[in-house]
Each structure stands twice: as structure tokens, then as C-alpha cells.
Amino acid sequence: MTAQDSQILYDERAPKDSLFQPNLAGRYKLDSIFSVLALVCTLFGLLVLAWLLIDVLVDGLPRLNWNFLTSFPSRRPDQAGLLSALVGSLWLILIVAVVAFPVGVGAGIFLEEFVTDSWWENIIEINIANLAGVPSIIYGLLGLAAFVRFMAPITGGRSILSGGLTLALLVLPIVIVATREALRAVPGSLRQAGFALGATRWQVVREHILPQALPGILTGTILALSRAIGETAPLITIGALTFISFLPSGIRDSFTALPIQIYNWVSRPQPAFHELAAAGIIVLMVVLLLMNSLAIYLRNRLQQSR
CATH class of the missing domain: 1.20.5 (Single alpha-helices involved in coiled-coils or other helix-helix interfaces)
Known part of the structure; x- marks a missing residue:
């Protein structure tokens, strides 16, 4: 040209x-x-x-002072505290972690690694995604019917165990989705290498896939627990008390939680109780920040150790 x-x-x-x-x-x-x-x-x-x-x-x-953290609720604002609510929230988070973590992680591993692509697996996946978006009040109604009434001889009715199981159902879809996403992020070549060496599917998942996905699984689980600790509607539905002047001695005792106590103070007309509610919100935010910081620390620590 x-x-x-x-x-x-x-x-x-x-x-x-x-x-x-x-x-x-x-x-x-x-x-x-x-x-x-x-x-x-x-x-x-x-x-x-x-x-x-x-x-x-x-x-x-x-x-916000030490007396506020170590005192029980009172009808006098200058003597009121949130000790019972703080302890009740810790009880709830412990039960939620014990129930939701093994069940959610186990279900996520089974659906992602052991179930072949079929129509009923797609139906389960769609239902799990839908359950993650269901309003929390629906889980409260489910907990009221299943744990408070039907399983009352086991749970003790309106008890810490009923509240913890209800919140565990609430965050279970989130844990399952987080587990599956963490497993999908692991390269498929790692699975093929394990199969090529003669390992079974469970050995590959246990020894290679799960350790690689554990940082993402822990992060998603702790974030799900952070959501559970701030929920109010399910606890109100199952009948959590708003005034408790004692510490629960077991999982079958009555309870209250930080969101319930804050809601109780906000509903009072006196400005002094509104200040107590603001102090309770600060405590709740500190707990949430600590849990999120723990998730970030565990993720970074596990990623460095790989």
C-alpha cells in the first residue's frame, strides 16, 4: 500500500x-x-x-460509667443499668454460635461439595437465598410456635434457649451462603490435585478445601452473629422480658437483651431514660465493633498462616 x-x-x-x-x-x-x-x-x-x-x-x-454496666434495670434513672441485658445478650450469642456455626457450615459444605447439580439442589439454593431475605419478625413467629409452645418441655418456654434457637434460625441462611461462597473461592485445581493423588472427596474437603476457605467462613459467621445481637423483633415476639433484676442461671431461665432494654428505655417519656438508651446504644455499638474487629483479625491471621 x-x-x-x-x-x-x-x-x-x-x-x-x-x-x-x-x-x-x-x-x-x-x-x-x-x-x-x-x-x-x-x-x-x-x-x-x-x-x-x-x-x-x-x-x-x-x-456511661462502671455503675451503669454493673447495675440492674431500675425505675429510677439514676440507679438503672444494663447488667442483666448485657449478660442475656452474651448468653444468646453463645447459643447462636453453638447452633448456627456447625449446622450452617456443615450444610454449606454438603451443598457445595457433595451434592451434584440437579433440580432439587437448585430449589434448595433458591430457598436458602429467599430465607436470607425473610423479615426477622417471621422468624420470631416461627420461634414462638416451635420453641416456646411446641418444645416448651425442652426449652422452658420463653427462655434463653428459645431466643437463641430463634436467632440461630435467623442467621443460618447467612452462614450457609457465606460458607458456600468461601468454598467457591478455592481454586478447582486444588480439588483435582487431591483426587489425582487418590484422596476421597471428604479427605480433600477436610484436609485442603476447608482450611483454605476457613477465613471467609469465620468472617461470614461472625458478621451473622453481629446481626443476631442487634435483632429486636424476634425476641419481642417470643416474649423476652423488658425488666429483669437478676442474672439468668441457665439457658431455661427468663431473659432480656440489649436491644430489648434499649427499646424499653426509649419508650419511656422521661428524658433521663432516653439518655440511658443512648448509653445502651453505645455499649451495643462497642460490642458490634469488637465482633467485627475479631472477624477481621481472624481472617488476616488465618490468611497469613496458610
């Missing part, structure tokens, strides 16, 4: 390229507009969150 032919070909393409320039400019303009809108929405959300956080800190920090 001569230089003259190249010039003719360039001249033929030039008008066509010029037709695309307005479209490209319009796309860049739309991208810029959407980027600005996304930035504005993010800043607006952060400002609202910061304003709420500052309001809670201003009201709650003056009431």
Missing part, C-alpha cells in the same frame, strides 16, 4: 470517526454525572450517620 492509498483510507475513516465523537462525549458526560450523584449520595449518608452518632455520644457518654 502506497502513501497515497494510506491517505485516502485515512480520509475515508475520518468522517466515520467524527460521527462517534458526540456519542463518546455524551457517555463521558453521563459517567461524570452519575459519579457526582453517587458521591453526593455517599456524603449525604455519611453526614446523616455522623449526625446520629454524635447525637448518641452527646446524650449517652455522660451516663
Whole structure:
């Protein structure tokens, strides 16, 4: 091709390229507009969150002291505390972890590693995804019917065990989904290498796949527990008490929790109880931050040890 032919070909393409320039400019303009809108929405959300956080800190920090953490609820605001609610929340989280972690992880491993792709496996997967989006009040009604009434001789009725089992059902789909996603992130070549060496499927999962997926599984489980500790509707439905002046001695005793106690204080008309509610919100946020920090620490520690 001569230089003259190249010039003719360039001249033929030039008008066509010029037709695309307005479209490209319009796309860049739309991208810029959407980027600005996304930035504005993010800043607006952060400002609202910061304003709420500052309001809670201003009201709650003056009431936050050691006496507040070690005292029982009282009808007198200056003597009220949240010891029973804090201990009740710890009991609930312990039961949820004991029930939801082995059941959820086991179900996730079975569905991801041992079940072949079939129509009923797809139905189970769709149902699990749907259960993860079911409102928490529905789980409260299920817990009321199953654990409080039907299994009352075992659970003790409106007890810590009933509350823990209800919250375990609430977070179980989240743990299953997190487990499956963590297992899918493991390279398939690792499975093929184990099978090539003559290992069984369970040996491959136990010795190779599960250790690689454990950081993601633990992170998803702790985040699910963080959701459970802040739930109020299921506990109200199964009949958690709002005023308890004693510590539960077992899993069949009556209980209260941090969200229930905060809800009780907020519903009072006196401003002093609203300050107590703000202090309780601070304690609940600290517990959630500690659990999220634990998830990040375990994930980083396990990833470094691999």
C-alpha cells in the first residue's frame, strides 16, 4: 500500500470517526454525572450517620460509667443499668454460635461439595437465598410456635434457649451462603490435585478445601452473629422480658437483651431514660465493633498462616 492509498483510507475513516465523537462525549458526560450523584449520595449518608452518632455520644457518654454496666434495670434513672441485658445478650450469642456455626457450615459444605447439580439442589439454593431475605419478625413467629409452645418441655418456654434457637434460625441462611461462597473461592485445581493423588472427596474437603476457605467462613459467621445481637423483633415476639433484676442461671431461665432494654428505655417519656438508651446504644455499638474487629483479625491471621 502506497502513501497515497494510506491517505485516502485515512480520509475515508475520518468522517466515520467524527460521527462517534458526540456519542463518546455524551457517555463521558453521563459517567461524570452519575459519579457526582453517587458521591453526593455517599456524603449525604455519611453526614446523616455522623449526625446520629454524635447525637448518641452527646446524650449517652455522660451516663456511661462502671455503675451503669454493673447495675440492674431500675425505675429510677439514676440507679438503672444494663447488667442483666448485657449478660442475656452474651448468653444468646453463645447459643447462636453453638447452633448456627456447625449446622450452617456443615450444610454449606454438603451443598457445595457433595451434592451434584440437579433440580432439587437448585430449589434448595433458591430457598436458602429467599430465607436470607425473610423479615426477622417471621422468624420470631416461627420461634414462638416451635420453641416456646411446641418444645416448651425442652426449652422452658420463653427462655434463653428459645431466643437463641430463634436467632440461630435467623442467621443460618447467612452462614450457609457465606460458607458456600468461601468454598467457591478455592481454586478447582486444588480439588483435582487431591483426587489425582487418590484422596476421597471428604479427605480433600477436610484436609485442603476447608482450611483454605476457613477465613471467609469465620468472617461470614461472625458478621451473622453481629446481626443476631442487634435483632429486636424476634425476641419481642417470643416474649423476652423488658425488666429483669437478676442474672439468668441457665439457658431455661427468663431473659432480656440489649436491644430489648434499649427499646424499653426509649419508650419511656422521661428524658433521663432516653439518655440511658443512648448509653445502651453505645455499649451495643462497642460490642458490634469488637465482633467485627475479631472477624477481621481472624481472617488476616488465618490468611497469613496458610
